[in-house]
Amino acid sequence: MKTKKYYSFNNLAGCVVQSKSRKTKVLVGLYEGTQSGLASDMPWLIVCEEHSSCVGHYSLNAAKQAMSDTTIWCEKCQENQKT
Numbered sequence: 581m582k583t584k585k586y587y588s589f590n591n592l593a594g595c596v597v598q599s600k601s602r603k604t605k606v607l608v609g610l611y612e613g614t615q616s617g618l619a620s621d622m623p624w625l626i627v628c629e630e631h632s633s634c635v636g637h638y639s640l641n642a643a644k645q646a647m648s649d650t651t652i653w654c655e656k657c658q659e660n661q662k663t
């Protein structure tokens with residue numbers, strides 16, 4: 581039986597990695613859905629740690645790509661970008 585890797589970046593449950601958005605410079609966390617305990621049907625979740633908004637992705641690659649620009653999926657970051 582294959583054992584799934586347990587993610588705990590920065591001692592955060594289910595956290596794969598945290599990095600700053602290239603566009604908005606806010607901290608974004610990438611989480612494994614089940615391990616993080618965040619309610620979602622999606623296997624991978626990215627969270628804007630600044631505004632606590634979160635969005636799910638089916639693939640890890642897609643989630644990683646979306647981390648670089650939070651204005652696409654975080655409403656607060658989108659508003660901040662306008663000002």
Ligand SMILES: [Zn+2]
Binds near residue numbers: 606656
């Ligand atoms: Zn945000």
